[in-house]
Amino acid sequence: xxxxxxxxxxxxxxxxxxxxxxxxxxxxxxxxxxxxxxxxxxxxxxxxxxxxxxxxxxxxxxxxxxxxxxxxxxxxxxxxxxxxxxxxxxxxxxxxxxxxxxxxxxxxxxxxxxxxxxxxxxxxxxxxxxxxxxxxxxxxxxxxxxxxxxxxxxxxxxxxxxxxxxxxxxxxxxxxxxxxxxxxxxxxxxxxxxxxxxxxxxxxxxxxxxxxxxxxxxxxxxxxxxxxxxxxxxxxxxxxxxxxxxxxxxxxxxxxxxxxxxxxxxxxxxxxxxxxxxxxxxxxxxxxxxxxxxxxxxxxxxxxxxxxxxxxxxxxxxxxxxxxxxxxxxxxxxxxxxxxxxxxxxxxxxxxxxxxxxxxxxxxxxxxxxxxxxxxxxx
Amino acid sequence: xxxxxxxxxxxxxxxxxxxxxxxxxxxxxxxxxxxxxxxxxxxxxxxxxxxxxxxxxxxxxxxxxxxxxxxxxxxxxxxxxxxxxxxxxxxxxxxxxxxxxxxxxxxxxxxxxxxxxxxxxxxxxxxxxxxxxxxxxxxxxxxxxxxxxxxxxxxxxxxxxxxxxxxxxxxxxxxxxxxxxxxxxxxxxxxxxxxxxxxxxxxxxxxxxxxxxxxxxxxxxxxxxxxxxxxxxxxxxxxxxxxxxxxxxxxxxxxxxxxxxxxxxxxxxxxxxxxxxxxxxxxxxxxxxxxxxxxxxxxxxxxxxxxxxxxxxxxxxxxxxxxxxxxxxxxxxxxxxxxxxxxxxxxxxxxxxxxxxxxxxxxxxxxxxxxxxxxxxxx
Numbered sequence: 001x002x003x004x005x006x007x008x009x010x011x012x013x014x015x016x017x018x019x020x021x022x023x024x025x026x027x028x029x030x031x032x033x034x035x036x037x038x039x040x041x042x043x044x045x046x047x048x049x050x051x052x053x054x055x056x057x058x059x060x061x062x063x064x065x066x067x068x069x070x071x072x073x074x075x076x077x078x079x080x081x082x083x084x085x086x087x088x089x090x091x092x093x094x095x096x097x098x099x100x101x102x103x104x105x106x107x108x109x110x111x112x113x114x115x116x117x118x119x120x121x122x123x124x125x126x127x128x129x130x131x132x133x134x135x136x137x138x139x140x141x142x143x144x145x146x147x148x149x150x151x152x153x154x155x156x157x158x159x160x161x162x163x164x165x166x167x168x169x170x171x172x173x174x175x176x177x178x179x180x181x182x183x184x185x186x187x188x189x190x191x192x193x194x195x196x197x198x199x200x201x202x203x204x205x206x207x208x209x210x211x212x213x214x215x216x217x218x219x220x221x222x223x224x225x226x227x228x229x230x231x232x233x234x235x236x237x238x239x240x241x242x243x244x245x246x247x248x249x250x251x252x253x254x255x256x257x258x259x260x261x262x263x264x265x266x267x268x269x270x271x272x273x274x275x276x277x278x279x280x281x282x283x284x285x286x287x288x289x290x291x292x293x294x295x296x297x298x299x300x301x302x303x304x305x306x307x308x309x310x311x312x313x314x315x316x317x318x319x320x321x322x323x324x325x326x327x328x329x330x331x332x333x334x335x336x337x338x339x340x341x342x343x344x345x346x347x348x349x350x351x352x353x354x355x356x357x358x359x360x361x362x363x364x365x366x367x368x369x370x371x372x373x374x375x376x377x378x379x
Numbered sequence: 380x381x382x383x384x385x386x387x388x389x390x391x392x393x394x395x396x397x398x399x400x401x402x403x404x405x406x407x408x409x410x411x412x413x414x415x416x417x418x419x420x421x422x423x424x425x426x427x428x429x430x431x432x433x434x435x436x437x438x439x440x441x442x443x444x445x446x447x448x449x450x451x452x453x454x455x456x457x458x459x460x461x462x463x464x465x466x467x468x469x470x471x472x473x474x475x476x477x478x479x480x481x482x483x484x485x486x487x488x489x490x491x492x493x494x495x496x497x498x499x500x501x502x503x504x505x506x507x508x509x510x511x512x513x514x515x516x517x518x519x520x521x522x523x524x525x526x527x528x529x530x531x532x533x534x535x536x537x538x539x540x541x542x543x544x545x546x547x548x549x550x551x552x553x554x555x556x557x558x559x560x561x562x563x564x565x566x567x568x569x570x571x572x573x574x575x576x577x578x579x580x581x582x583x584x585x586x587x588x589x590x591x592x593x594x595x596x597x598x599x600x601x602x603x604x605x606x607x608x609x610x611x612x613x614x615x616x617x618x619x620x621x622x623x624x625x626x627x628x629x630x631x632x633x634x635x636x637x638x639x640x641x642x643x644x645x646x647x648x649x650x651x652x653x654x655x656x657x658x659x660x661x662x663x664x665x666x667x668x669x670x671x672x673x674x675x676x677x678x679x680x681x682x683x684x685x686x687x688x689x690x691x692x693x694x695x696x697x698x699x700x701x702x703x704x705x706x707x708x709x710x711x712x713x714x715x716x717x718x719x720x721x722x723x724x725x726x727x728x729x730x731x732x733x734x735x736x737x738x739x740x741x742x743x744x745x746x747x748x749x750x751x752x753x754x755x756x757x758x
Contacts, residue, residue, distance in 0.1 A: 027422065031662075032537045033465035033646055034426035036530055039418035043406065046510050047413035048525055050476035052517045086412035097429035097476075097523040131425050134523070138431045144476035144513070144523030146427055151415055158411045267412055283410075 006135060009106055010098075013113025014130050022129050030132035037093040037131055037148060044092075045149035045156070047083035051076045053141040057246075061213040063220060069108040071246040073115025076143040078248045079270065081125050082333040084149030085255035086268035088157040091128040091149045094120075098135055099142035112143075124252045152259040157266035159280045160287035161338065165264050168340075169295070170288055173360065174264060175341055176277060176297055176353035178203070179254045180334040200251070201244040203273050204311050204322065207329025209245030211318035212238065223317055233313025241314045250333035257346035258337060266337040273299075274327045276336055278371040281355060284338075293358035298366035299327065303352045328372040385514060388485055389477075392492025393509050401508050409511035416472040416510055416527060423471075424528035424535070426462035430455045432520040436625075440592040442599060448487040450625040452494025455522040457627045458649065460504050461712040463528030464634035465647035467536040470507040470528045473499075477514055478521040491522075503631045531638040536645035538659050539666040540717065544643050547719075548674070549667055552739065553643060554720055555656060555676055555732035557582070558633045559713040579630070580623040582652050583690050583701065586708025588624030590697035591617065602696055612692025620693045629712040636725035637716060645716040652678075653706045655715055657750040660734060663717075672737035677745035678706065682731045707751040 011030075023029040028036035053059060057067045057075070077094060084091045096116065100109065120128050128147070155162075161169050168174075181200045212220065224232055250268065258266050265284065269276050277297035285294030308315075308322035315322035338355055339345060354363045362368070390409075402408040407415035432438060436446045436454070456473060463470045475495065479488065499507050507526070534541075540548050547553075560579045591599065603611055629647065637645050644663065648655050656676035664673030687694075687701035694701035717734055718724060733742045741747070 028424075028466070028535055028537055033462040034424040034468070034526075034528065036422050036424050036466070036535055039421060039423040042418060043415050044418040044423045044472075044527060045407075045413040045415050046472060046474055046525070046527060048474040048476045048511065048523070049513045050478060050515050050521075050523060052478055052515060052521070055478075055515060055517050083412040087407070087415070089413070093423075093425060095425055095427040095525055097427045097525075099429060099431055099434075099521065132427065134428045136429050136431060136434060138434050138519065138521070140518065142429075142431070142478065142517070142521055142523075144427070144429060144521075144525075146425070146474055146476075146523075146525035147413075148423060148425060148527070149413065156407055156415055158407060 003135060006109065009109055010113050010135070013110050014117055030130065035093065035095070035131035037129055039092070039150065043151050045084050045087050045089045045151055046146065047080060048144060048146040049076070049079045049083065050142065050144035062216045063213045064217040065213055065242060067246060069111030070115035070118065072141065072143060073112040074119040074247050076145045077116050077119040078123060078250055079333060080145045080147035081119065081123060081128070081252060082248070082250035082268045082270070084147055085250055085252050086157070086266050086335060087149065088152045088155070088255045088259035088266060089149035090152070090256060091125045091147050093129040093131040094145055094147045095131050096133040097144040098133060099138040099140070100135070101139055101141065102137055104141065123249060152256050154259050157255070157259055157263060157337065159265055159267050159283040161264040161284060166284070166288055169264065169284060169338065169355070170357060173295060173354055173356040174338040175351045176355055177263065177337045177339045177345060177349050178334055178352045179251055179349040180332065181251055181348055200249045201240055202307050203269065203332050203334060204307065204325030204329040205241050205244035206248060206331040207325050208311060208314040208318055209241035209243070210331070211320060212241055212314065213245060215318065220317065223319070227316055231313060231316050233317055237310070237314050245331065248331060248333045251335065251348060254335055254346060254348050258335065258349070261346045262343055264338040264340070266335055269330070269332045269334045269336050271330045272328045272372065273336065274370045274372055277369050280336065280338070284355070295355045295357050296360070297353060297355050297369040298363055299353040299369040300351070301365055301367050303350070304367070324372070327370055382514060385488065388488055389492050389514070392489045393496055409509065414472065414474070414510035416508055418471070418529065422530050424463050424466050424468045424530055425525065426459060427523060427525040428455070428458045428462065429521065429523035441595045442592045443596040444592055444621060446625060448490030449494035449497065451520065451522060452491040453498040453626050455524045456495050456498040457502060457629055458712060459524045459526035460498065460502060460507070460631060461627070461629035461647045461649070463526055464629055464631050465536070465645050465714060466528065467531045467534070467634045467638035467645060468528035469531070469635060470504045470526050472508040472510040472527045474510050474525050475512040476523040477512060478517040478519070479514070480518055480520065481516055483520065502628060531635050533638050536634070536638055536642060536716065538644055538646050538662040540643040540663060545663070545667055548643065548663060548717065548734070549736060552674060552733055552735040553717040554730045555678070555734055556642065556716045556718045556724060556728050557713055557731045558630055558728040559711065560630060560727055579628045580619055581686050582648065582711050582713060583686065583704030583708040584620050584623035585627060585710040586704050587690060587693040587697055588620035588622070589710070590699060591620055591693065592624060594697065599696065602698070606695055610692060610695050612696055616689070616693050624710065627710060627712045630714065630727060633714055633725060633727050637714065637728070640725045641722055643717040643719070645714055648709070648711045648713045648715050650709045651707045651751065652715065653749045653751055656748050659715065659717070663734070674734045674736050675739070676732060676734050676748040677742055678732040678748040679730070680744055680746050682729070683746070703751070706749055
C-alpha cells in the first residue's frame with residue numbers, strides 16, 4: 001500500500017467532517033503544505049497532546065477489552081478539544097500526526113478516522129476543521145493531535161486569576177467549582193432527562209475504568225466472586241467506567257459559558273482533581289509572589305461523599321478506594337475553576353470546595369484536598 | 380524523575396527562545412491548558428510533521444554517525460518551518476509533542492531543546508514562539524511538531540495556481556522554478572561569499588547523506604578503496620551530505636519573497652523534485668478538470684547536469700546515480716514553484732524546467748522529469 005492509498009482511506013473517513021462553509025474563500029483546505037484556517041479574533045489558541053500504544057492505551061487490555069480505532073481517534077481528539085475548552089475558547093481546527101505499524105489493519109485506520117469525526121461531531125465542536133496531518137510508520141501506533149481555537153471575545157481563562165481579581169483571591173480565597181456535564185448539550189439531554197445514569201460520568205470514573213482495564217480478566221472474576229453481592233458492581237457501572245476511560249466527553253459548551261459567567265480561573269482535570277487543584281493554587285500564588293506559600297485547596301466533604309458513592313462497586317472491584325478515585329483519578333476532562341461566592345454559576349457547574357489563604361483554618365465541612373494524582377514519569 | 384523535573388529541563392533549554400515582546404499583553408505563554416498566540420491577519424496557517432526514531436532517524440547509523448538530540452530537535456522544527464515557508468507565510472508559533480523512552484539521557488533532552496531553539500534562531504524565524512507541548516513516555520523517541528504561521532498579506536501560494544492564472548498555465552504552461560539558498564539570509568552570506576561550497580546544499584544532498592548514513596562503515600571504506608582516486612569524495616563533501624540529511628536548512632526568507640514576486644504556485648521539496656513536481660502538476664490539472672490529463676513537468680538538462688556534478692563523488696560512494704539523487708532525493712526542503720517566463724525571480728530562485736500541457740512536445744534542452752521519489756509506506 002502506498003502513502004497515497006493510505007491517505008485516501010483516512011481522507012474518506014474524515015469526509016463527514018468536511019461540510020460546506022467550513023473552508024470559505026481565502027482559506028486553504030488540507031492537502032497543501034499547510035492549511036489556512038480562519039482566525040477571526042486576532043489570536044489563536046494552540047495546544048498539543050499525544051497518545052501512544054503501550055503507554056496511553058493497549059490494543060487489548062488485560063481485562064479482555066479491545067481499544068478500537070474509533071476509541072483511539074475519539075480520545076486523541078477529545079483531550080485536545082478539552083484544552084481549548086479549558087481556556088474558555090472554541091476549537092477552530094485540528095491536525096493529527098499519526099504513526100502506524102505497517103501491519104495495522106485498514107479497518108483500524110478507517111475506524112480511527114471515524115473516531116476523530118465522531119468526537120468533533122458528538123462532543124459539540126461544529127466549527128472545528130480537520131486541517132490536515134502527517135502519516136508515518138513506526139513500531140507502535142502513536143497519535144499526536146494539535147488543536148487550534150478561537151478565544152472567547154470576552155477573554156481567556158488561565159490557571160491563575162487575572163491581575164484585577166488576584167488580590168482578592170489571595171486575601172479572601174474563592175470557591176472551587178467543577179463541571180462535568182453540560183445539560184442541554186449532551187447525550188443526557190438527548191435522552192430527555194438528566195438522571196445520574198444518563199449524565200456523563202463524574203470524577204474518578206475514567207481512573208476506575210483504567211484500573212479495571214489493566215486487571216486480568218480472571219482476576220476480575222475472582223475478585224467479583226469474593227465481594228458481598230450488595231457490593232458487586234453491575235454491568236452498567238462496569239461499562240460506564242470503561243467507557244469513561246476509552247471515550248472521554250469533555251463538556252465543550254461549558255468553557256465559553258464560564259467566561260460569560262465571570263468565573264475567575266479554569267483548567268481541565270487531566271491528572272486528577274487534587275493534583276490539578278494544587279497546580280491552580282500554585283499558579284495563583286506564583287502570579288502574586290514567588291516566595292509566599294500558595295493558597296490551599298479544600299474539598300467539600302459532602303460533595304466528595306456524594307461523588308464517591310456511585311463508584312463504590314467499581315472501586316471495590318478495582319481494589320482502590322472510591323474517594324481516592326475521585327480526588328486522584330485522571331483523564332476525566334471535567335473543568336475545575338475558581339469563582340466568587342456571589343457568582344451565579346452556569347448550569348453544569350457546582351461548588352465543590354474552597355481555595356483558602358495559606359494558614360487559614362479549614363472551612364466548615366471541608367477536608368484538605370490531597371495532591372496525589374497521575375504522573376506519567378512515575379515521580 | 381518526575382514529569383515536573385523533566386519539564387524543567389526542557390523549559391530551561393528553551394529559555395533562549397523566550398524573548399521580550401514575544402508574549403505581549405493579551406497572549407498566554409506556555410504552561411496553561413493552551414497557549415494564546417497573536418494572529419494579526421485574520422487567518423492562521425497550520426501544519427504538522429512527526430519524526431520517529433527507527434523510521435526517520437537512528438540514534439546510531441550504520442555508518443557510525445550519531446544523531447544528537449540537537450539534530451533531532453533541529454530537523455523536527457526545520458521541516459515544519461518549511462511547510463509555512465512553502466505557503467509564502469511566516470511562522471508564528473510551534474508546539475511539540477515529545478515521546479521519550481524512560482532511559483533517555485537528560486543530556487539528550489537538553490540537546491533536543493537546544494536544537495529546537497537553534498533551528499528557530501539560525502534558520503531565521505525570529506517571530507516563531509515556542510508555544511508549549513506535551514511530554515510522554517514510549518519505547519522510541521518520537522517528536523511531533525505543529526507549526527502555526529501568519530499568511531503573507533498579499534496571499535498564500537498553494538500547489539495549484541489561483542483561478543486567475545489557471546487558464547494560462549493550462550494553455551501555455553509555465554516555468555518550473557526552484558530555490559534552495561537565500562543570498563543574504565544564510566551562512567553563505569555570513570561567510571561573505573556565495574561560493575558553492577558555502578551555499579546550502581542543493582537537491583539530492585540530503586538523500587545522499589541518508590544513503591551514506593545507512594551504509595555500514597566498513598562497507599563504505601571498502602567502496603572508497605575500490606573507487607578511482609579522482610572519483611573518491613572528499614571529507615568535506617561527505618560531511619556536507621550528512622549534514623544536509625541531519626540538519627536541513629529551508630530558505631525561510633524565500634517563501635514570502637515568492638509571494639511578493641508574483642510566483643504562481645509553491646511547495647517545499649520533501650519527497651523529491653520529481654514526485655513533488657508531479658504532485659504540483661496533478662493539483663494544477665485537477666483544479667481545472669478532474670478528467671483531462673494533467674500538465675507534464677520537464678527538467679532543464681543543463682541545470683540537472685550542473686546540480687548533479689558536485690554529487691558525483693558521494694553518489695559513487697553511495698552506489699546510486701547523481702542524477703537520480705537530484706530528481707528523486709527527498710528531504711531537501713528547497714522550494715519548487717511555477718512562474719511566468721516574464722516574472723523577475725527573487726534572488727535565490729532559478730528556473731529549472733517547464734510545466735507543459737499534456738501532449739506538448741519536449742521543450743528544447745529538456746528531459747521529462749521522472750516521478751520517482753520517496754514513499755514512507757514503500758509503495
